[in-house]
Amino acid sequence: MSVTIAHLGPAGTYSEQAAYFYLHWLKTHHGVDSTLFAYPTIAKSLQAVTTEQTQIAVVPVENSIEGSVSMTMDSLWQLDSLRIKQALILPINHVLISCGNSLDEIETVFSHPQALAQCQQWLAKFVPNANLIPSSSTTEALERLPQIPKTAAISSQRAAQLYNLPIIASEINDYPENCTRFWVVSQASQVDNLFTPTHTSLAFSTSANVPGALVKALEVFAHLGINLSRIESRPTKRSLGEYLFFLDIEAPFNSPLMTSALAELTSCTEVLKMLGSYSVLTVKNGLT
Amino acid sequence: MSVTIAHLGPAGTYSEQAAYFYLHWLKTHHGVDSTLFAYPTIAKSLQAVTTEQTQIAVVPVENSIEGSVSMTMDSLWQLDSLRIKQALILPINHVLISCGNSLDEIETVFSHPQALAQCQQWLAKFVPNANLIPSSSTTEALERLPQIPKTAAISSQRAAQLYNLPIIASEINDYPENCTRFWVVSQASQVDNLFTPTHTSLAFSTSANVPGALVKALEVFAHLGINLSRIESRPTKRSLGEYLFFLDIEAPFNSPLMTSALAELTSCTEVLKMLGSYSVLTVKNGLT
Numbered sequence: 001m002s003v004t005i006a007h008l009g010p011a012g013t014y015s016e017q018a019a020y021f022y023l024h025w026l027k028t029h030h031g032v033d034s035t036l037f038a039y040p041t042i043a044k045s046l047q048a049v050t051t052e053q054t055q056i057a058v059v060p061v062e063n064s065i066e067g068s069v070s071m072t073m074d075s076l077w078q079l080d081s082l083r084i085k086q087a088l089i090l091p092i093n094h095v096l097i098s099c100g101n102s103l104d105e106i107e108t109v110f111s112h113p114q115a116l117a118q119c120q121q122w123l124a125k126f127v128p129n130a131n132l133i134p135s136s137s138t139t140e141a142l143e144r145l146p147q148i149p150k151t152a153a154i155s156s157q158r159a160a161q162l163y164n165l166p167i168i169a170s171e172i173n174d175y176p177e178n179c180t181r182f183w184v185v186s187q188a189s190q191v192d193n194l195f196t197p198t199h200t201s202l203a204f205s206t207s208a209n210v211p212g213a214l215v216k217a218l219e220v221f222a223h224l225g226i227n228l229s230r231i232e233s234r235p236t237k238r239s240l241g242e243y244l245f246f247l248d249i250e251a252p253f254n255s256p257l258m259t260s261a262l263a264e265l266t267s268c269t270e271v272l273k274m275l276g277s278y279s280v281l282t283v284k285n286g287l288t
Numbered sequence: 289m290s291v292t293i294a295h296l297g298p299a300g301t302y303s304e305q306a307a308y309f310y311l312h313w314l315k316t317h318h319g320v321d322s323t324l325f326a327y328p329t330i331a332k333s334l335q336a337v338t339t340e341q342t343q344i345a346v347v348p349v350e351n352s353i354e355g356s357v358s359m360t361m362d363s364l365w366q367l368d369s370l371r372i373k374q375a376l377i378l379p380i381n382h383v384l385i386s387c388g389n390s391l392d393e394i395e396t397v398f399s400h401p402q403a404l405a406q407c408q409q410w411l412a413k414f415v416p417n418a419n420l421i422p423s424s425s426t427t428e429a430l431e432r433l434p435q436i437p438k439t440a441a442i443s444s445q446r447a448a449q450l451y452n453l454p455i456i457a458s459e460i461n462d463y464p465e466n467c468t469r470f471w472v473v474s475q476a477s478q479v480d481n482l483f484t485p486t487h488t489s490l491a492f493s494t495s496a497n498v499p500g501a502l503v504k505a506l507e508v509f510a511h512l513g514i515n516l517s518r519i520e521s522r523p524t525k526r527s528l529g530e531y532l533f534f535l536d537i538e539a540p541f542n543s544p545l546m547t548s549a550l551a552e553l554t555s556c557t558e559v560l561k562m563l564g565s566y567s568v569l570t571v572k573n574g575l576t
Binding site for chain 2: 062181218221
C-alpha cells in the first residue's frame, strides 16, 4: 500500500514539513510508503483530493500567533466530500537566510506574510530599515536570493538545508512558543482513523438576522458539559455581517453526548456540515 | 481647525479611498479641512495616532468576502490609548490594470493577497495560466507594470486614474456585493462623536481553560436582548488554543442596557477593553 499526499509547496514550506512528518510517521508506525506532491496554493492541495489526484492533503489550520488560515476554512466549507482524519501540531522555528550578506547589509527581506508578521519585532530591532516584501510561501523567494544583492528571506532550517543556503540568524520568532496546527484530510469515504478520535470539527450557518443564534448553538455544548477548543467566524460572502461559524469540539463524533448535541444543533442552525472527527498528534521537536 | 489623517498607503489603496471619503465628508458637513498621510502598514498608521504624528487613522476592519483584518484587531488590543469614533462601509470594485497588454498576453498578476483572493474565480477563468504574486498593498505593484512585460495588477479605478494607467477589465470581483468596513480611530481623550453612537466594540480575554467562558459572556447580551453584529476570535499569542474575543454590539456604550451588560461582563472576563462607541456611515457609490 502506498499513499499520495498533497501539500502547499515548494519543498521546504512548513506545510511540506508537516506532510513529511506524516509520511515518516506512516512509515514508522504502519510500514506504509508515501509520496509528497507540492501544489501552489492551499485550495489546490485540497482540490487534489476531491479530484483524486492524491489520497490525502496536509493543510495548515491555525497558527498560535497569526490565527486561522482563512483559505483552509473557506475551502473545507465548499468541498463537501472531504473529512479531517488527523490533526498535527508542529513547532515553528524561523531562521533568516541570506547569500554572502551580514545582517547590517540587508536591505530587503522576503517571506510569506504570516512569517513576516511572526518576526516583526525581531525585524524592527535588527534590520529596522529593510523593506519587507511578501511572497506566496516561505520558500518561494529563496531562488531569488543569490541573484539580488542585499536580500534575505525568512524560512525554515529545513529549507536552508534543502536549497543549500546559509542561515545568518536563528530563532528569530517574536514568540518562542510559536506552533502551527495542521489537518490531514481525505475523501469522506476513505477515512480510516488510525487512532481513536478525541476531537470533532464542524461548521454551520445560522439564519440571517436571528439574534442570539450563535449563543443558542454554543449553549447546546455548554449545557452538556462539552468543551470547545476553538470558535472561529468567517464571512458567508453573501453580505457584510453574515457569518459561518467553525467549532473545534473536545469530544469524538460517535459519543452519546455528541449525538445529543448534534440533534439539538440541527434545530438552531441553517446549514450544518461535519468536517471530521480525529485525534491530535503533537510533535515536540522540529524536523530539520 | 485642520485634521491630520493616517492611512495605509500609497495613494490609491482602498484605505486611502476611505480616508479620502472621510476628508470629503468632514469638509462638506463640518467645514473642516484635513490632510492625508500614507503609512507603509496598518500598524504604523495606528501608531501614528498614539505618537501624535496624526490626530486620526482610518483602518480596514473587515471585508465581506475575506473577513477580518488581523493586523487591525491585534494593534487595537495592544494600543490602549485609542478609541473608534466612526465606522465607514465602502463598496469595493476591483479592476485589472496593464500597460499595452491584452488579457490573453498576461503572464503575471500582482496584488494584495486579499484582492487576489476576492478575484480568484475571475482570474481562473480569464487568465488561467497567470502567476499570482502577492504585494503589500493594491497599489504597490503599479510602478513595476511599465517595466516588466506581460504583467497586470488588481487595484481600484481611483488608482488607475491617479497613476494614469489603462484598465483592461472592470468589475472583476467574484462577488459583486463586496464591501469593506473601516474604523476611524483617534486618541481616547480626543473622541468627539459627530453623530449619536449606535454601536459599541470591545474585546476581552477569558481565564485559560475555563469551559464555556465565551458562552457566559455571550449570554449576558442574549439575556438583555442586545444584538451582536460580529464575534471574532484572535490568538492571545501565549499558546495555541487561547483566544481573545472581539465583539461588535448593536447598542451605544452609554445606554442603560449596556451599563448592565458591562457590569456583568466584568465578572466573567479576564481583561476587558473598550474599543469605542460610534455610528456607521454607509457609502453607496465608490469614489473614483
